[in-house]
Amino acid sequence: MVETLSPRDLSGSASQVPAIEAEHLVKCFGELTAVNDVSFSVLPGEIFAFLGPNGAGKSTTINMLCTLARPTRGRARVAGHDVASDARSVRSRIGLVFQEQTLDEQLTAEENLRFHAVLYGVPHDEVNGRITRVLDLVALSPRRRDLVSTFSGGMARRLEIARGMLHTPAVLFLDEPTIGLDPQTRALMWEDVLRMRAEEGVTIFVTSHYMDEAEYADRIAIIDHGQIIALDTPANLKAAVGMDTVVLETADDEAALRALRRLGLRVEATNPGVTAFVEDADAAVSHLVGAVGVAVRTVRAHRPTLDDVFLHFTGREIREDHVESQVPMMMRARGARRR
Amino acid sequence: MTTIQEAPVRGAGLAGDLRVAGMVWTRELIRYTRNRTRIVSGLMQPVLFLFVLGYGMGSLVGTSGGFNFRQFVFPGVVAMTVVMTAMFSAISIVWDREFGFLREMLIAPVSRAALVLGKTAGGATVAAAQGAIMLVLAPLVGVRLTVLLVAEVIALELVMAVAVTAFGVFVASRIQKMEAFQVVMQMLMMPMLFLSGALFPLNNLPGWLTVITRVNPLTYAVDPLRKVVFAAQNMNTAARARFPTGVSVFGYRMPTPAELGVVAVFAGVFFLLAIWGLATTE
Numbered sequence: 001m002v003e004t005l006s007p008r009d010l011s012g013s014a015s016q017v018p019a020i021e022a023e024h025l026v027k028c029f030g031e032l033t034a035v036n037d038v039s040f041s042v043l044p045g046e047i048f049a050f051l052g053p054n055g056a057g058k059s060t061t062i063n064m065l066c067t068l069a070r071p072t073r074g075r076a077r078v079a080g081h082d083v084a085s086d087a088r089s090v091r092s093r094i095g096l097v098f099q100e101q102t103l104d105e106q107l108t109a110e111e112n113l114r115f116h117a118v119l120y121g122v123p124h125d126e127v128n129g130r131i132t133r134v135l136d137l138v139a140l141s142p143r144r145r146d147l148v149s150t151f152s153g154g155m156a157r158r159l160e161i162a163r164g165m166l167h168t169p170a171v172l173f174l175d176e177p178t179i180g181l182d183p184q185t186r187a188l189m190w191e192d193v194l195r196m197r198a199e200e201g202v203t204i205f206v207t208s209h210y211m212d213e214a215e216y217a218d219r220i221a222i223i224d225h226g227q228i229i230a231l232d233t234p235a236n237l238k239a240a241v242g243m244d245t246v247v248l249e250t251a252d253d254e255a256a257l258r259a260l261r262r263l264g265l266r267v268e269a270t271n272p273g274v275t276a277f278v279e280d281a282d283a284a285v286s287h288l289v290g291a292v293g294v295a296v297r298t299v300r301a302h303r304p305t306l307d308d309v310f311l312h313f314t315g316r317e318i319r320e321d322h323v324e325s326q327v328p329m330m331m332r333a334r335g336a337r338r339r
Numbered sequence: 340m341t342t343i344q345e346a347p348v349r350g351a352g353l354a355g356d357l358r359v360a361g362m363v364w365t366r367e368l369i370r371y372t373r374n375r376t377r378i379v380s381g382l383m384q385p386v387l388f389l390f391v392l393g394y395g396m397g398s399l400v401g402t403s404g405g406f407n408f409r410q411f412v413f414p415g416v417v418a419m420t421v422v423m424t425a426m427f428s429a430i431s432i433v434w435d436r437e438f439g440f441l442r443e444m445l446i447a448p449v450s451r452a453a454l455v456l457g458k459t460a461g462g463a464t465v466a467a468a469q470g471a472i473m474l475v476l477a478p479l480v481g482v483r484l485t486v487l488l489v490a491e492v493i494a495l496e497l498v499m500a501v502a503v504t505a506f507g508v509f510v511a512s513r514i515q516k517m518e519a520f521q522v523v524m525q526m527l528m529m530p531m532l533f534l535s536g537a538l539f540p541l542n543n544l545p546g547w548l549t550v551i552t553r554v555n556p557l558t559y560a561v562d563p564l565r566k567v568v569f570a571a572q573n574m575n576t577a578a579r580a581r582f583p584t585g586v587s588v589f590g591y592r593m594p595t596p597a598e599l600g601v602v603a604v605f606a607g608v609f610f611l612l613a614i615w616g617l618a619t620t621e
Binding site: 098104107114 | 358362366369374435438440443444448449
């Protein structure tokens, strides 16, 4: 893992022009309001995650920011340019990675990148250098001259991220970038993304419905039914949900409860065992076990996850309505390799 | 940590557009040369028409002044090769849509005209090349080639291919589903080829067929090709009478420049429609 997992210090950057600025964005499709009054701003160099179940309005929002959909109301500026009135300026300053693969599998990795470089007007004398650079960033240099049809799904995805960075965009948009990838590949991809941010200073806007991935973000917006229902750092969001808990099952839970209460801890009898509410569950375990004064059978430490966060703010699990829709997506990904 | 967000829009303007068109053109060529099966299978159908139809019909049609049906049909089959290759190349946009690459092109900050120009030039180059390969078969069916003839044929192939590719790009921009591709090929391509005079002379046809062939723009691309090929052969009066060239519209025998003018207008109209088609797609 790359070490920049913790939120970056964003103090002092308030004077900078935001990389993304959305003001009261609304998008209607006929009767349906897909995005309903969404406002937020993203600072340069920030990793900003948009989290929510399918159909929550994530892709519609990203499409508006990328100038692929016109806002019904409200306005947005990306890299200092209005998405509605100055779409071409926005497009030349952003990199895009979609859910669906958009590579030409009959071309090599290098040819795909070269094509992109021309589309985005990378100067002639910089093209080779940039190709070498972005391939290095995603560790695909050895496959430079290989046909993309020989790439695994994960490699293709990472090549797309490299391609998105080729023209040194101010903002890189990643729409569900890890969909259909195995956990190991997802981790690799995130390492690539963090490396991009660290070495190229790019702002990253990512949508996901994987809660664990949002931990990589500096700030998270949770979107549901077209509205942002929470927006903060991962740590603050988790803090809003509640404290860490440690559940102890002992030979005598009554005695354990009394012993821990004497220490001034907030403890509740739960069946089975007793539950202690603490600041830091991992650190508290040994202290608690030592303090109960009776034999401890099992200990479980629990720290609120972003799944808990989502549950807390929406009253339901993020994944419940997602499982079905993932299947055709993966079949599609497999189908695409048939060519 | 530097942000590059204030760099100007690069690659804009005519030079940028031409560079993009060049890249799209290059991609067509790479894909064509890399796909040997496509080159070979693209030749299968014309070869079938040339030899099977050529010999099959040849005995029926007979020989006039030492000139036979195979020699007559040869320019038509070359045209057929060009049309099919150009159409296939253009319609690969449907594939690009299916496999996502069209999106990569359409979201880029480039003009649609540059994309259509590159696609048209690419399709035309590939189609002319495929048509040129067919010329290798000329000696086998008794068609005499000269350097001038080869140059003329390739030039006419390019004109024809530009028109067909522009038409194909427009059609492809309107097709959303892969399934529709086969339908389009069957419903548009084959009738247009059959009704273009590629396989039979367009004189002395029944009225309704005359009308259809005269409306078909391909007619005006096939005839000039046949004219230049025939001009290089030793044909006596009997042969010329038996295997006539030229297209008459309302009794007016169209000269080659007029025919090519029709093709050029057709190409221009569909070039613009293709730009519009890609601009309104997605």
